[in-house]
Amino acid sequence: MSIQVHQLSKRYGTQWAVNDLSFDIPTGEIVGFLGPNGAGKSTTMKILTGYIPATSGEAVVCGHNLSTDSLAVRQRVGYLPEHNPLYLDMYVMEYLRFSAGMAGVTKVKSAVEKAIELTQLTPERNKKIGQLSKGYRQRVGLAQALIHDPEVLILDEPTSGLDPNQVVEMRNVIKNLGKDKTVLLSTHIMQEVEAMCNRVILLNHGKIVADNTLEGLKQTSPTDSLETIFRNLTSHVGRI
Amino acid sequence: MWVVFKKEIRSFLGSFIAYIVMGVFLVITGIFMWVIQENNVLDLGIASLQVMFNIAPYILIFLVSAITMRSLSEERRLGTIEILTTRPVSDTSILLGKYLAAVGLIVFTLLPTLFYYYTIHQLADPLQGVDNGATWGSYLGLILLAASYASIGLFASSLTDNQIVSLIISMVLCFFWYGVLSLLGDIKALDLIGKSLEWFSLDFHYQSISRGVLDTRDIIYFLGFIATFLGGTKLVFESRKW
Numbered sequence: 001m002s003i004q005v006h007q008l009s010k011r012y013g014t015q016w017a018v019n020d021l022s023f024d025i026p027t028g029e030i031v032g033f034l035g036p037n038g039a040g041k042s043t044t045m046k047i048l049t050g051y052i053p054a055t056s057g058e059a060v061v062c063g064h065n066l067s068t069d070s071l072a073v074r075q076r077v078g079y080l081p082e083h084n085p086l087y088l089d090m091y092v093m094e095y096l097r098f099s100a101g102m103a104g105v106t107k108v109k110s111a112v113e114k115a116i117e118l119t120q121l122t123p124e125r126n127k128k129i130g131q132l133s134k135g136y137r138q139r140v141g142l143a144q145a146l147i148h149d150p151e152v153l154i155l156d157e158p159t160s161g162l163d164p165n166q167v168v169e170m171r172n173v174i175k176n177l178g179k180d181k182t183v184l185l186s187t188h189i190m191q192e193v194e195a196m197c198n199r200v201i202l203l204n205h206g207k208i209v210a211d212n213t214l215e216g217l218k219q220t221s222p223t224d225s226l227e228t229i230f231r232n233l234t235s236h237v238g239r240i
Numbered sequence: 241m242w243v244v245f246k247k248e249i250r251s252f253l254g255s256f257i258a259y260i261v262m263g264v265f266l267v268i269t270g271i272f273m274w275v276i277q278e279n280n281v282l283d284l285g286i287a288s289l290q291v292m293f294n295i296a297p298y299i300l301i302f303l304v305s306a307i308t309m310r311s312l313s314e315e316r317r318l319g320t321i322e323i324l325t326t327r328p329v330s331d332t333s334i335l336l337g338k339y340l341a342a343v344g345l346i347v348f349t350l351l352p353t354l355f356y357y358y359t360i361h362q363l364a365d366p367l368q369g370v371d372n373g374a375t376w377g378s379y380l381g382l383i384l385l386a387a388s389y390a391s392i393g394l395f396a397s398s399l400t401d402n403q404i405v406s407l408i409i410s411m412v413l414c415f416f417w418y419g420v421l422s423l424l425g426d427i428k429a430l431d432l433i434g435k436s437l438e439w440f441s442l443d444f445h446y447q448s449i450s451r452g453v454l455d456t457r458d459i460i461y462f463l464g465f466i467a468t469f470l471g472g473t474k475l476v477f478e479s480r481k482w
Contacts, residue, residue, distance in 0.1 A: 049326040075328040085319030101243035102327040
């Protein structure tokens with residue numbers, strides 16, 4: 001198992017952002033985290049990457065518990081946060097070298113080359129990040145996430161804000177990466193999941209409302225489209 | 241730690257702020273040393289850098305605050321703090337890397353003033369007439385003072401995601417610890433309270449080291465001061481985990 005989450009909860013003030021979440025993700029799976037805005041997708045990802053601790057419950061990534069062994073987890077996880085934060089005044093190569101150093105990579109040069117190749121950044125490699133188009137910036141974000149060849153990739157809305165062509169390219173890149181890595185990605189677009197994932201975990205109001213393969217989900221109501229299933233699950237269930 | 245250190249130095253030297261800030265520092269100390277009538281070295285006729293060491297603490301408040309203002313606030317504004325803190329690097333080494341980079345840049349800015357020392361050394365009559373003890377003591381004091389300002393600046397920068405707010409908080413805090421506290425000692429009505437408050441001011445210990453006498457109490461004061469503010473910075477930096 002790459003990711004094991006057991007009764008995970010996170011409270012902000014009086015609001016439960018994530019409430020009693022449990023799921024396992026085996027190695028090599030591409031899993032889509034689906035749900036409306038505010039469902040708790042980003043919060044769960046922030047916990048799994050060690051950015052914030054959970055209020056209660058347990059999360060184990062690559063065999064290491066996040067509450068006791070966060071550094072070991074962070075060594076094995078690549079993370080692309082929501083909105084893809086970047087230093088706009090840094091050069092692509094400079095930023096990737098910095099990322100490699102921060103990730104503790106010893107062979108910086110070959111790691112940078114490999115990340116550039118995997119994300120097809122070669123034509124823009126010598127530019128400043130601020131000069132890049134949104135699609136290429138997203139690739140830089142992805143490149144820094146996989147600079148240390150992590151076992152698990154956690155990508156928060158990796159295709160948001162991209163144009164249709166860039167979305168397709170990004171999906172292909174992620175699909176390729178999924179061949180030898182566990183990928184957990186979040187989105188609120190159904191087609192996204194259909195195009196990339198083996199499995200979908202549907203969240204609403206901090207709770208899991210569906211955890212199934214795509215085929216399994218379709219079979220729950222065969223006459224409806226995926227879109228309708230999504231709407232049905234997230235608009236009624238779980239609302240207090 | 242050194243990865244962060246290197247990145248900070250590079251990004252600072254790649255920005256305009258660096259050259260403006262360093263230029264302003266050298267121009268102002270230069271003007272005070274050599275140009276302003278009656279108070280400059282040539283008119284005073286004393287072979288010492290005292291003029292510079294008197295004015296530098298005030299200019300450094302601005303200089304150091306400008307160097308540290310974006311250090312943490314910019315990471316927060318951009319959101320890159322989320323990437324930085326999910327790398328296998330402890331929060332302490334991130335903060336130390338940033339802090340040492342700021343101190344390194346300040347020392348680098350002070351280096352050109354050694355030229356003033358050389359000038360005075362040559363002008364002195366007799367040739368060896370400069371009080372070296374006081375001069376090097378003052379330099380050490382200046383660096384410790386600037387390092388204390390830097391810890392205040394980093395703390396201010398951790399409080400907000402706005403550079404300008406960070407700059408202002410930092411300058412106010414620096415001025416309070418340097419200037420206001422030592423002025424309280426001069427108020428007769430405060431008597432002993434004023435005197436003890438004065439002991440807590442940066443100025444008190446800066447003046448003490450500047451005499452060229454190394455007192456461990458002063459060194460411990462500065463190191464404790466820096467450690468306190470860095471500790472506060474770490475507390476704020478990790479507040480996301482509460």
